[in-house]
Amino acid sequence: MKKKEQNDNINIIIKHDKQYGNQTIYFKNSPSIKSFYSIVGPKEGKGPYKKYFDQIVKDDTFGEKTFEMAERKFVETAIKGAIAKANFSINDIDMILSGDLLNQIISSSFAARTFDTAYLGLFGACSTMAESLAVGALLVDGGYFNNVVCSTVSHFSSAERQFRYPLELGNQRTPASQWTVTGSGACVLSANKKTKIKVKCATFGKVVDYGITDVNNMGAAMAPAAMSTALAHFKDTKRDPSYYDLVVTGDLGVLGSEIFLELMEQNGIKINNHFDCGIEIFDEKQETFMGGSGCGCSASMLNSYILQKMEEGEINKILFMATGALLSTTSSQQGETIPGVAYAVAIEREG
Amino acid sequence: MKKKEQNDNINIIIKHDKQYGNQTIYFKNSPSIKSFYSIVGPKEGKGPYKKYFDQIVKDDTFGEKTFEMAERKFVETAIKGAIAKANFSINDIDMILSGDLLNQIISSSFAARTFDTAYLGLFGACSTMAESLAVGALLVDGGYFNNVVCSTVSHFSSAERQFRYPLELGNQRTPASQWTVTGSGACVLSANKKTKIKVKCATFGKVVDYGITDVNNMGAAMAPAAMSTALAHFKDTKRDPSYYDLVVTGDLGVLGSEIFLELMEQNGIKINNHFDCGIEIFDEKQETFMGGSGCGCSASMLNSYILQKMEEGEINKILFMATGALLSTTSSQQGETIPGVAYAVAIEREG
Numbered sequence: 135m136k137k138k139e140q141n142d143n144i145n146i147i148i149k150h151d152k153q154y155g156n157q158t159i160y161f162k163n164s165p166s167i168k169s170f171y172s173i174v175g176p177k178e179g180k181g182p183y184k185k186y187f188d189q190i191v192k193d194d195t196f197g198e199k200t201f202e203m204a205e206r207k208f209v210e211t212a213i214k215g216a217i218a219k220a221n222f223s224i225n226d227i228d229m230i231l232s233g234d235l236l237n238q239i240i241s242s243s244f245a246a247r248t249f250d251t252a253y254l255g256l257f258g259a260c261s262t263m264a265e266s267l268a269v270g271a272l273l274v275d276g277g278y279f280n281n282v283v284c285s286t287v288s289h290f291s292s293a294e295r296q297f298r299y300p301l302e303l304g305n306q307r308t309p310a311s312q313w314t315v316t317g318s319g320a321c322v323l324s325a326n327k328k329t330k331i332k333v334k335c336a337t338f339g340k341v342v343d344y345g346i347t348d349v350n351n352m353g354a355a356m357a358p359a360a361m362s363t364a365l366a367h368f369k370d371t372k373r374d375p376s377y378y379d380l381v382v383t384g385d386l387g388v389l390g391s392e393i394f395l396e397l398m399e400q401n402g403i404k405i406n407n408h409f410d411c412g413i414e415i416f417d418e419k420q421e422t423f424m425g426g427s428g429c430g431c432s433a434s435m436l437n438s439y440i441l442q443k444m445e446e447g448e449i450n451k452i453l454f455m456a457t458g459a460l461l462s463t464t465s466s467q468q469g470e471t472i473p474g475v476a477y478a479v480a481i482e483r484e485g
Numbered sequence: 486m487k488k489k490e491q492n493d494n495i496n497i498i499i500k501h502d503k504q505y506g507n508q509t510i511y512f513k514n515s516p517s518i519k520s521f522y523s524i525v526g527p528k529e530g531k532g533p534y535k536k537y538f539d540q541i542v543k544d545d546t547f548g549e550k551t552f553e554m555a556e557r558k559f560v561e562t563a564i565k566g567a568i569a570k571a572n573f574s575i576n577d578i579d580m581i582l583s584g585d586l587l588n589q590i591i592s593s594s595f596a597a598r599t600f601d602t603a604y605l606g607l608f609g610a611c612s613t614m615a616e617s618l619a620v621g622a623l624l625v626d627g628g629y630f631n632n633v634v635c636s637t638v639s640h641f642s643s644a645e646r647q648f649r650y651p652l653e654l655g656n657q658r659t660p661a662s663q664w665t666v667t668g669s670g671a672c673v674l675s676a677n678k679k680t681k682i683k684v685k686c687a688t689f690g691k692v693v694d695y696g697i698t699d700v701n702n703m704g705a706a707m708a709p710a711a712m713s714t715a716l717a718h719f720k721d722t723k724r725d726p727s728y729y730d731l732v733v734t735g736d737l738g739v740l741g742s743e744i745f746l747e748l749m750e751q752n753g754i755k756i757n758n759h760f761d762c763g764i765e766i767f768d769e770k771q772e773t774f775m776g777g778s779g780c781g782c783s784a785s786m787l788n789s790y791i792l793q794k795m796e797e798g799e800i801n802k803i804l805f806m807a808t809g810a811l812l813s814t815t816s817s818q819q820g821e822t823i824p825g826v827a828y829a830v831a832i833e834r835e836g
Contacts, residue, residue: 156579157603159629200819228507229689236813237588239608243692243811247824252508252689254616255608255811255826257590265605269620276627278510296815338580338603341594460594460606462587464647468551473598475606 154362158337158370165274166329167481168281168322169222171215172438173208174430175290175316181416186438187317188215194291194316201291202236205316208430209234209287210245212318212437216283220322227251227322228279231266234287234429235259235314236296241287259458260356260385261339262286263319263433264477267454268336270323271479275333277325285320288428297349297463310351312387312412313422319433321441331444334480337370339363341460343473349466353390353412353424356457359474360386361397363455367478368403375405378480379449382440384432384456385412387424411435432456450483505713509688509721516625517680518832519632519673520573522566523789524559525781526641526667532767537789538668539566545642545667552642553587556667559781560585560638561596563669563788567634571673578602578673579630582617585638585780586610586665587647592638610809611707611736612690613637614670614784615828618805619687621674622830626684628676636671639779648700648814661702663738663763664773670784672792682795685831688721690714692811694824700817704741704763704775707808710825711737712748714806718829719754726756729831730800733791735783735807736763738775762786783807801834 172187179190189211196204209232217227230249232242233256246253258265266284273279291301293314299305323333342362346355360383368374375381386394391410398405411432412425436454443449455478461470523538530541540562547555560583568578581600583593584607597604609616617635624630642652644665650656674684693713697706711734719725726732737745742761749756762783763776787805794800806829812821 153576153601159624202815202819225504233608235589237815238586238610238811238813240811240813240816243824243826244816244821246692246826247694249692250504251691253692253826254620254689257584257606257608259589269605272623272627272629273510276623278623338605340602341597341600341604343598460589460591462589462591464553464588465591465595468553470595473594475594475597475604 154366155369157366158335160335161271161275161333163275164332164334165271165323166326167331167441168324168326168329169216169220170321170437170441171212171219172319172434173212173317174434177420178315178317178415181420183415183439186442187434201289205241205287205289205292206244208318209241209285210248212320213283213285216320216322224249224251227281227283229254229273229282231256231270231282232285233257233262235293258475258477259460260427260429261456261458261475261477262429263436264454264456264479267333267479268338268477271333271336274323274325280325282323283320284323286429286433287318288314288430290314290316293428307423308350309423310389312352312385312424312427314428315415315426315431315434317430317434319437321437330483330485331441332482332484334482337363337367337478339476341473341475343471345471347471349461352427352459353387354393355459355472356474357386357390357393357397359476360394360455360457363476363478364398365401375403375407378407378451378453380407380409380452381405382452382454383410385427386410386457387412387427389424444483447483452481454479454481505717506720508717509686511686512622512626512684514626515683515685516622516674517677518682518792519675519677519680520567520571521672521788521792522563522570523670523785524563524668525785528771529666529668529766532771534766534790537793538785552640556592556638556640556643557595559669560592560636561599563671564596564634564636567671567673575600575602578632578634580605580624580633582607582621582633583636584608584613586644609826609828610811611778611780612807612809612826612828613780614787615805615807615830618684618830619689619828622684622687625674625676631676633674634671635674637780637784638669639665639781641665641667644779658774659701660774661740663703663736663775663778665779666766666777666782666785668781668785670788672788681834681836682792683833683835685833688714688718688829690827692824692826694822696822698822700812703778703810704738705744706810706823707825708737708741708744708748710827711745711806711808714827714829715749716752726754726758729758729802729804731758731760731803732756733803733805734761736778737761737808738763738778740775795834798834803832805830805832
């Protein structure tokens with residue numbers, strides 16, 4: 135099922151390509167990732183990375199009355215899990231940074247209600263894990279706070295009924311579509327110098343729009359944003375992709391990844407170490423078509439497999455870049471195209 | 486029409502009052518507000534502060550096909566206005582920080598698409614002006630960026646149809662309700678030392694919930710959050726309200742302000758210099774009941790009257806605290822109460 139589609143005929147609207155760069159900030163004090171936690175739903179728990187997740191929930195309602203309440207419980211559990219793995223209590227946490235796809239990011243805000251600490255709400259659609267890491271690292275690096283939690287979440291069933299159709303309708307999915315991951319990831323960023331995994335710099339993306347209107351083809355909508363931020367990152371840092379063991383993208387999926395790599399090549403940069411969480415999280419047999427998506431996709435993959443491999447020293451340097459499609463049902467109903475944004479965070483293992 | 490209602494019988498759920506404090510960060514390099522711009526709709530343009538707004542739009546569709554597109558144009562105009570007043574071009578701006586009330590903050594994201602600079606999407610509902618100032622100040626204070634734009638927007642008609650009823654229904658408004666401001670405000674935060682108005686510190690709020698369920702009574706839902714952040718701020722800074730010329734709140738409105746002041750008094754703090762943008766922006770004769778609300782309320786008041794008076798030296802020190810009600814239509818339909826959050830920023834005129 136995984137093949138390239140609708141890649142031609144891209145009508146370029148807004149690309150902001152005159153001046154990539156000056157978008158990267160460097161963290162001199164290298165905030166460290168002290169702990170991380172991932173929790174996923176049943177489908178994700180049957181995928182190729184099942185042994186890396188901290189928790190697999192068998193019933194995706196997670197014992198709650200609604201999918202939205204379940205989504206909230208996923209992120210609440212991930213935040214609690216990350217805090218516990220750091221051997222912290224909530225009293226040690228200065229702030230929780232979170233965001234999600236639901237209208238008015240209710241999953242994050244309502245989850246934050248249960249924690250007795252400051253809260254910062256973010257919205258970057260599926261780029262939120264990288265966005266929260268970038269802003270969280272700022273707070274720690276500048277010496278403003280000692281420990282913050284960065285997190286995000288998504289849920290297949292709440293996303294389907296908010297953005298597409300109620301599941302009860304049984305609509306057929308289109309070939310270019312991706313499957314919103316039911317899952318959450320959270321990590322504790324700390325000023326503690328002893329931890330080996332460090333956040334070194336962050337590149338903040340511009341909003342780009344190449345005129346994609348197909349709401350079932352998020353990969354194509356987000357690929358130009360990934361390119362824009364990647365070009366800015368490599369220009370700002372004077373690095374090339376080989377500096378990293380992996381150039382990780384969030385949920386471009388099969389089609390979006392192809393477009394991303396092609397766009398990068400057109401700009402003279404060949405990426406041989408690309409790893410897309412959306413492609414990886416599901417097996418082809420799981421019939422998700424272009425792969426996984428949603429804030430929880432890159433969040434659950436980063437806070438499980440990727441950071442575990444970094445802890446073990448198998449992976450030492452990654453560029454973690456998550457992309458978001460900045461549409462709403464209203465914007466699409468009003469005939470709008472789909473802008474995208476990407477945030478990139480360089481994470482390195484030291485010592 | 487302005488009277489106290491529904492103040493009794495508050496069912497306290499989550500108040501996080503055990504440990505106010507350690508929520509404030511200090512900006513050693515005091516980022517300065519280099520310029521500010523406000524734009525409002527026709528109703529706001531007939532209110533008591535009409536002479537302070539940079540731009541009053543006579544038709545609230547602003548020449549656009551939909552209210553949502555109009556809302557986007559308001560924030561786009563405010564951002565452009567602030568940049569122009571700073572004698573900057575977009576090339577001088579390192580980042581735009583924005584957020585709004587619409588699902589997936591489309592006003593901000595689509596507006597950001599037109600600017601060739603990095604973008605950070607935030608969600609704090611009506612607290613967004615203070616939230617964007619707090620995060621923007623971090624970026625400038627830490628030396629990461631030189632100039633950033635902080636902004637937000639709301640629109641009466643897009644908010645009504647998204648959160649309440651389509652205007653065409655002609656529903657009667659309830660006495661405790663507030664009127665979403667059609668307007669936007671933006672300012673340029675700069676590392677430039679020459680500007681006199683400085684952002685000195687910021688207090689990040691916790692999410693609190695006193696069990697309010699009436700979606701037409703936002704003031705009551707947000708007042709406890711204002712109290713929580715104010716108590717944290719005064720404890721952290723060892724100041725009392727008289728340190729400031731004005732303790733500004735965003736859009737508590739008549740009822741919410743009464744509750745806020747009462748809650749503060751119960752905690753031993755009497756505020757005699759309170760100024761609520763929601764109460765101020767409209768005249769009583771304009772029949773908005775409890776006053777104005779929406780992200781654009783505090784944004785347009787701060788970036789007009791308040792900062793102008795600070796520039797002129799009539800006001801020297803303010804605590805600017807905006808509150809947000811963190812609900813969605815889905816959360817209310819699922820029987821949830823309304824959590825709130827507040828962010829506070831201390832702004833002082835130096836020299």
